[in-house]
Amino acid sequence: MAHTPKHTKLQRDERGFSLVTIGLSLMALFGATMLAIDVGMLMWSRTQAQVSADAGALSGATALVFNSFTDRSASGPAVTSAINTARLNQVQGAAPSVIPADVTFPINPVTGLNDQVQVVVHRTQARGNPVPTLIAAFFGMDTADIGATATAAAYPADAATCVLPFTLPDRWEEHTRCGTGTCTWQPTDTFEMFARQGQHYNAGPPLAIQDVYHPPGNPSVPTTGYNATRDKGLPLVLKAANGDQIAPSIYNPWAIPGGTGADYYRANIGGCNTTIVPVGTLLAPEPGNMVGPTQQGMDELIASDPGAYWEEAPGCNCVRGSNRAVSPRIRPLPLYNPERYARYRDSGRSGPEFEVVNYLGFFVERMQGNDVIGRIHPITLRVTNPASPYVGAFASAIVLVK
Numbered sequence: 001m002a003h004t005p006k007h008t009k010l011q012r013d014e015r016g017f018s019l020v021t022i023g024l025s026l027m028a029l030f031g032a033t034m035l036a037i038d039v040g041m042l043m044w045s046r047t048q049a050q051v052s053a054d055a056g057a058l059s060g061a062t063a064l065v066f067n068s069f070t071d072r073s074a075s076g077p078a079v080t081s082a083i084n085t086a087r088l089n090q091v092q093g094a095a096p097s098v099i100p101a102d103v104t105f106p107i108n109p110v111t112g113l114n115d116q117v118q119v120v121v122h123r124t125q126a127r128g129n130p131v132p133t134l135i136a137a138f139f140g141m142d143t144a145d146i147g148a149t150a151t152a153a154a155y156p157a158d159a160a161t162c163v164l165p166f167t168l169p170d171r172w173e174e175h176t177r178c179g180t181g182t183c184t185w186q187p188t189d190t191f192e193m194f195a196r197q198g199q200h201y202n203a204g205p206p207l208a209i210q211d212v213y214h215p216p217g218n219p220s221v222p223t224t225g226y227n228a229t230r231d232k233g234l235p236l237v238l239k240a241a242n243g244d245q246i247a248p249s250i251y252n253p254w255a256i257p258g259g260t261g262a263d264y265y266r267a268n269i270g271g272c273n274t275t276i277v278p279v280g281t282l283l284a285p286e287p288g289n290m291v292g293p294t295q296q297g298m299d300e301l302i303a304s305d306p307g308a309y310w311e312e313a314p315g316c317n318c319v320r321g322s323n324r325a326v327s328p329r330i331r332p333l334p335l336y337n338p339e340r341y342a343r344y345r346d347s348g349r350s351g352p353e354f355e356v357v358n359y360l361g362f363f364v365e366r367m368q369g370n371d372v373i374g375r376i377h378p379i380t381l382r383v384t385n386p387a388s389p390y391v392g393a394f395a396s397a398i399v400l401v402k
Contacts, residue, residue: 038133038144041092045123045131045146048091052098052121053150056086058398060103060117061152065396066318066378069154069229072114074100082119091146097127108153111389112219116401118151151401156216156393157381158279160332160359162272165265166251166294167283168238169338170225170358172213183212187236191246191338193346213339215357216392217279223392225335225358228378233310233317236362238372240291244345246338251372253286253294254334254354260286262293269297270304277334278384279393283354291370298367304328310365310375319363319377330377332395333362359395 060082067077082103087095102120107113123129123146130143172191173183193210216223241252253265256273265286267273305328307321319327336354344353361379364372383389383397 041134042131042144042146045092045144046148048089049096049121049123049146049148050150052086052089052091052096053119053148054152054400055089056082056098056103056119056121057117057150057152058400059085060119061115061154061398062380064115064117065154065228065380065398069115072105078105078117079103082117086119086121091121091123092131094123094129096121096123097129098122106151110387111153111156111391115155116151116153118149120147120149122147153386153399153401154396155383155386155399156390157359157383157395157397158390158393159276159382159384160334160395161274161276161382162331163256163268163275163277163359164331164333164362165256165268165273165286166238166253166290167334167336167354167356168236168248168251168360169246169341170213170215170223170335171231171248172211172338173224175211187234187248189247191342193339193342211338213337215337216394217357217390219391223358225392226360226376226394228361228376228394228396231376232378233312234376236374236376237368238374240294240370246341252336252354253290254283255286262288262290265290266293266297266300269294270300272328276382277356279356279358279390281334281356283334283336283356285354294372295367295370298364298372301329301331301364302366308363310363327363329364330379331362331364332379332381333360334358335360335394358393361395 060078063077063081067081072078079100083098083100086098098119098121102122104118105114106116106118108116123131125143125145131146132143133141169191171185174185174189175183177184191211191213212224214221214224216225237249238251239249241250255265256268256277257275258273305322305324307323308319308327308329309321311318311320319330334356335358337357340355341353359379359381361377363375363377365375366373379395380398381395383399386399
């Protein structure tokens with residue numbers, strides 16, 4: 001029998017090859033583990049960063065609406081709200097870095113206004129707060145940079161729910177007090193287009209000096225209507241309609257779709273009717289004397305947030321003491337087109353016609369006899385088509401753009 005040399009046996013011996021295979025497999029498994037753990041962690045960090053940026057952008061846009069639309073300074077409410085809210089949303093257990101330079105106000109290509117708020121959040125080496133890795137650190141990658149960007153916008157709103165079941169005329173140019181290029185307006189004014197014949201209006205020639213109304217929605221003709229920045233905090237004393245006078249202090253009850261009658265009317269003041277009422281809706285008047293139901297509904301509404309009050313002071317001019325983030329006593333109040341109503345009234349046709357052209361945010365302070373006492377307040381409502389904004393709307397809709 002031939003003798004096989006020992007070194008030849010060793011060359012053919014495969015008993016140790018399994019150790020090599022196991023070693024290589026462990027390396028591959030280790031690499032896969034690193035990929036699964038660190039990549040998953042970094043993806044989750046990126047999601048958290050996006051949540052932080054989204055929250056900051058939405059908060060900044062909200063501050064534009066409720067606090068100041070014009071103050072875009074580093075210490076202004078829009079910038080500080082965006083920063084503080086973004087930092088509240090942690091990324092891998094730590095607040096991201098957000099400084100005033102990370103909050104900008106791009107021009108909205110749809111509205112042409114700088115009504116957008118863009119926020120960039122950082123957990124990066126450059127900001128001194130990168131995200132630490134776990135397994136990848138063994139391969140020389142101790143940290144990773146994570147960041148995110150979000151943009152929110154305050155779009156003009158054109159629809160509402162929880163609408164109060166009475167309506168006011170939108171604001172107009174009062175031409176009885178026109179100076180050089182300007183016309184003043186007061187809540188005690190009345191809208192006049194045509195001369196009276198005895199106790200009635202006629203549809204003949206308009207007054208030589210007539211009041212003028214331009215509704216929202218026309219980019220080429222600025223609206224004369226209420227403005228959330230200019231009119232914030234303006235007190236209004238609302239009286240029930242008695243006749244056909246058009247005045248900012250006179251409200252007309254109307255029937256929200258879905259029901260009629262005093263009980264339904266009262267319930268829609270004290271509570272929230274979720275029916276969506278878009279701009280352009282023609283409001284049907286609520287028949288009968290609604291002074292009593294108005295008083296009862298207002299009592300219920302005030303009782304829902306009894307501690308809320310209006311504070312007229314520097315840095316505020318706002319609602320304090322509410323038991324909610326936004327007081328339920330701040331309600332959308334539909335505004336009708338005073339010119340359309342005047343033409344309808346003066347044509348001799350029976351019954352008024354109220355066309356919703358805008359929404360006013362109204363904080364109900366109290367009842368004084370049969371009068372509703374309140375303040376104009378910014379409000380966020382709905383937008384039906386962000387691609388075609390309702391230019392000049394009083395209310396805004398906070399929308400996350402990207």
